[in-house]
Amino acid sequence: MHVNFIKYKWLYFGISLLVLIPGVFSLIKYGLRLSITYLLRFKQLDKDQNEKFKSALGKDVVEKRFESVGPVVGAEMAKKALLAVILASLAIILYIAWSFRQIPRPYSPWKFGISAVVALLHDALVVLGLFSLFGHFYQVEIDALFVTALLTVIGFSVHDTIVVFDRVRENLPKMYNKPFPEIVDFSLTETLVRSLNTSLTVILTLTALLLFGGETIRWFVVALLVGIVSGTYSSIFNAAPLLVLWESRKK
Amino acid sequence: MRSYIIILTVILLAVVLNLPSQYRPFYRDLSLKLGLDLSGGVHLVYQADTSALPDSDRAAAVEATRTNIERRVNSLGVSEPIIQTSKVGSDYRLIVELAGITDINQAISLIGQTAQLEFRATQVATPSSAADFTSIGLTGRDLRLAQVQFNGGKIAGQPVVSLEFSSEGAKKFADITSKSIGQPLAIFLDDRLVTAPTVQSVISDGRAVISGNFTPDEAKKLVIQLNAGALPIPIHIIEQRNIGATLGVESIHKSLVAAAVGLVVIWLFMIVNYGLKGFLADLALVVYILIFLALIKLIPITLTLAGIAGFILSIGMAVDANILIFERMKEELRWGRPLKAAVELGFHRAWTSVRDSNASSLITAGLIFWFGTGSVRGFALTLAVGILVSLFTSITVTRTLLRLIYAR
Numbered sequence: 001m002h003v004n005f006i007k008y009k010w011l012y013f014g015i016s017l018l019v020l021i022p023g024v025f026s027l028i029k030y031g032l033r034l035s036i037t038y039l040l041r042f043k044q045l046d047k048d049q050n051e052k053f054k055s056a057l058g059k060d061v062v063e064k065r066f067e068s069v070g071p072v073v074g075a076e077m078a079k080k081a082l083l084a085v086i087l088a089s090l091a092i093i094l095y096i097a098w099s100f101r102q103i104p105r106p107y108s109p110w111k112f113g114i115s116a117v118v119a120l121l122h123d124a125l126v127v128l129g130l131f132s133l134f135g136h137f138y139q140v141e142i143d144a145l146f147v148t149a150l151l152t153v154i155g156f157s158v159h160d161t162i163v164v165f166d167r168v169r170e171n172l173p174k175m176y177n178k179p180f181p182e183i184v185d186f187s188l189t190e191t192l193v194r195s196l197n198t199s200l201t202v203i204l205t206l207t208a209l210l211l212f213g214g215e216t217i218r219w220f221v222v223a224l225l226v227g228i229v230s231g232t233y234s235s236i237f238n239a240a241p242l243l244v245l246w247e248s249r250k251k
Numbered sequence: 252m253r254s255y256i257i258i259l260t261v262i263l264l265a266v267v268l269n270l271p272s273q274y275r276p277f278y279r280d281l282s283l284k285l286g287l288d289l290s291g292g293v294h295l296v297y298q299a300d301t302s303a304l305p306d307s308d309r310a311a312a313v314e315a316t317r318t319n320i321e322r323r324v325n326s327l328g329v330s331e332p333i334i335q336t337s338k339v340g341s342d343y344r345l346i347v348e349l350a351g352i353t354d355i356n357q358a359i360s361l362i363g364q365t366a367q368l369e370f371r372a373t374q375v376a377t378p379s380s381a382a383d384f385t386s387i388g389l390t391g392r393d394l395r396l397a398q399v400q401f402n403g404g405k406i407a408g409q410p411v412v413s414l415e416f417s418s419e420g421a422k423k424f425a426d427i428t429s430k431s432i433g434q435p436l437a438i439f440l441d442d443r444l445v446t447a448p449t450v451q452s453v454i455s456d457g458r459a460v461i462s463g464n465f466t467p468d469e470a471k472k473l474v475i476q477l478n479a480g481a482l483p484i485p486i487h488i489i490e491q492r493n494i495g496a497t498l499g500v501e502s503i504h505k506s507l508v509a510a511a512v513g514l515v516v517i518w519l520f521m522i523v524n525y526g527l528k529g530f531l532a533d534l535a536l537v538v539y540i541l542i543f544l545a546l547i548k549l550i551p552i553t554l555t556l557a558g559i560a561g562f563i564l565s566i567g568m569a570v571d572a573n574i575l576i577f578e579r580m581k582e583e584l585r586w587g588r589p590l591k592a593a594v595e596l597g598f599h600r601a602w603t604s605v606r607d608s609n610a611s612s613l614i615t616a617g618l619i620f621w622f623g624t625g626s627v628r629g630f631a632l633t634l635a636v637g638i639l640v641s642l643f644t645s646i647t648v649t650r651t652l653l654r655l656i657y658a659r
Contacts, residue, residue: 084622091614099607145557148619148627152564152634155615159608163575166604194578197524198571201517205567208513209560214505216288216498217560224564 002189006181009241016122016238019230023129032078032128032142033135081147085124085154089117092158100165103172107180111246112169116161119231119239123157124150126230127223134219145220153227156202160195160235167191168243181244188240199232254651261643262538268545283548285350286555286629289503291496292350293358297486299343304482308396311475312482313343319366319479320347323441327358345486355493363488364441368394368480371437372427381444384437387427391480393420399470400460410470414459414477421457429453438477445476506559513563514540521570525577531652532573532645539569539644546636557630565637572609572645576601594657598650605646612638 096113103109127150134140167187175183203225210221287294299316301309317336324332324347333348352358368391371384378384395415401408416424427436428450437447448461465473517536521529543562547554580597588596616638619631 080622084618088615088618091618092611095610095614096607099603099610144623144627148557148623148630151615151619152561155612155634156568158611158615159571162608162611163604166607169603170600190582191578194574197574197578201520201570201574202564202567204516204520205513205563208516209506209509209563212505212509212512213560213563214502214509216502217556220557220560 002182002186003192004185005188005236006185006241006244009237009245012237012241016234019126020122020129023126023132026132026136027129030132030136032132033140081150084147084151085121088151088154089120092120093117096158096162096165100169103169104176107172107247111243112165115239115243115246116158116165118242119161119234120154120157122234122238123153123227123230127153127227130226131219131223140219145217146223149220149223149227152224153231156228157231157234160199160231161239163195163198164188164191164235164240165243168240180247184240184244188236192236195232195236199228202228254647258538258648258651261542265538265541265545268549269541284551284553285499285503286553286558287348287350287492288494288556289499289554289559290350291494291499292348292352293355293494294490294492295347295349295359295362295488296490297345297347297362298489299345300485300487301343304484308482309343311396311478312484313345315475315478315482316366316484316486317345318475319440320345320362323361323364324349324358327352327361329358344489351496353496359488359491363486365483365485366479367391367439367441368477369439370427371439372431373435373437378435378437378447381437381439381442384439384444384447389420389423389427391483393417393423394477394481395420396481397474397477399467399474409462410465410467411463412461412465412470412473412477414461416457416459418457421455424457424459425453425455440476440480446473502556503559506556506563510559510563510566513566517566517570521573525573527656528577528580528653529573531656532570532577532649534652535573535644535648536566536569538648539641540566542640542644543637546640547633550632550636552632552636553629554633555629557627558633561630561633562637565634565641568612569637569641569645572601572605572642573649575605575608576646576649591657594653598646605642609638609642 093110093113093116096116097109100109100112103112131140131142131146135142164187167190168184171183171187175186178186206221206225206228210218210225213221299313301312304312313336317334321332321334324334327349329349329352331350333346335346337344337346347362349355349358369386370389372387373384375383393416395417398413398415400411400413431450432452433449435447435449438445446461448463461473514536518533521532521536523529525532543565546552552558576597579601580593583593583596583600584590613635616631616635620628620635623631
């Protein structure tokens with residue numbers, strides 16, 4: 001008894017594309033609103049201007065936060081973040097390939113690793129795209145915290161995918177006479193509740209942070225929330241179907 | 252039996268470490284270190300303009316500037332200032348973090364000044380204060396470089412400080428030394444006396460040696476101070492973040508509320524879904540929080556707003572392993588295993604998924620640490636500590652509790 005997930009794989013990919021396309025379009029057209037572009041537009045609101053601004057508001061004003069990040073720092077950050085994502089992806093492919101090295105032939109441990117990372121990149125792109133749109137429409141800016149959120153999402157996305165893949169790994173020898181899509185469907189059905197529950201506990205704590213955690217980290221939490229929801233979706237509806245598509249092709 | 256002892260010891264240790272210091276049997280400062288965003292203060296990044304100096308002198312000049320900034324900041328009475336140098340590509344940066352400072356502009360203008368090194372002579376036979384010395388027109392501009400040397404002195408191996416003057420400086424220095432043999436020649440940095448060696452002979456080649464009973468450390472310290480004046484480098488702010496102290500207090504308060512709400516929700520979630528097992532996982536979660544806080548204080552990890560967010564996030568992630576294990580137990584029961592066997596098999600068979608999923612999270616935490624700076628690193632460290640501690644509590648602690656109940 002199992003739910004027939006894989007049958008509708010094109011529908012899932014379609015939904016992913018529907019979410020990804022506007023984001024990627026926005027990324028290409030508007031890019032990301034790094035916290036520096038703000039400063040560039042205002043010729044980098046400097047110390048003196050900041051002082052004048054404060055005195056214009058009157059003496060009762062207590063300065064809560066004043067940030068000024070030069071363009072050099074912002075560009076460095078973006079470069080580093082990209083490098084971190086690439087390295088994280090490679091490290092995870094290697095780890096999964098190693099951990100799944102004993103699966104029976106002709107299944108390839110590399111395909112498990114790469115499918116997981118494709119899902120991971122999907123999640124990173126969803127978050128990036130959404131924040132590009134947020135930046136364009138709501139002036140939300142990207143800072144070092146955002147990069148941190150992005151990398152955390154990447155870690156968690158694989159977390160979920162592995163729960164499913166681990167079960168596929170266990171079921172492969174048990175169900176050796178069954179076709180691969182059925183094995184994956186079976187595994188997905190068996191692990192569905194725990195996939196949802198592990199994500200739910202994180203979503204619950206993040207919601208608490210979003211509601212009570214204060215202004216400063218609000219967008220950081222939003223980035224995490226979006227990423228984790230996307231991560232749960234992509235583990236079930238992207239990583240697993242992708243693996244099926246790839247492993248079934250040669251037969 | 253062994254696991255009971257380990258768990259009880261760890262819990263006891265964690266509890267003791269979390270006690271206020273007056274109730275602890277030993278003393279060590281274990282207060283939480285708060286980052287700038289929680290304590291309020293200013294974070295400054297300076298770009299050092301070393302373009303006027305040859306490559307070989309740049310690192311020494313930046314180090315001299317750093318020490319100089321440190322001295323000035325200390326004069327402001329800032330507690331635990333952080334002043335670091337970093338090299339990005341071929342650029343040198345100075346990162347200054349001043350916690351709890353109120354007059355930020357005063358601090359900035361003080362830090363931004365270039366160091367003033369000046370040689371001063373005296374007419375007084377036995378000078379007793381700085382006022383006894385007067386300027387003689389020889390400044391840091393005339394000094395090219397100061398270095399520690401180990402073979403320039405009278406005793407072999409004894410460190411001395413060598414001074415190298417510019418050609419113009421050498422002329423002035425020759426003139427001064429010829430007039431003041433046997434008298435002290437004082438060196439002032441920002442109007443503070445650094446040292447006052449006695450002139451032994453006329454020096455006309457612009458190469459002087461200050462000998463004394465220096466330890467290598469003392470000689471090095473003196474060189475750094477002299478170089479602050481000899482190699483003055485302009486610095487300018489490329490990044491500034493001011494965080495008001497009230498915002499910090501507000502943030503802590505709000506985060507605590509969020510943590511409490513998050514915790515209660517997770518507690519309920521586990522009990523509703525897994526009953527008694529869930530309650531045991533909740534107990535393990537309390538142990539998790541105790542150990543986590545103790546480690547944060549012990550390592551110590553500077554707690555930032557992102558770090559707190561990471562901690563709250565980790566409360567949600569800490570029960571993940573429990574969920575994987577309990578779901579497995581349900582399955583084993585459904586497949587007809589007796590209860591006791593199902594409990595053991597749940598832990599045993601869920602292990603590969605718990606291991607692999609946590610390993611991938613650790614890999615990314617490692618990379619965030621590797622690439623991040625400052626508060627981002629704090630977050631990565633918090634995340635990694637959280638993952639490791641949660642593996643202990645959600646597996647070892649929960650299993651021991653479950654065995655206690657289901658074994659009989």
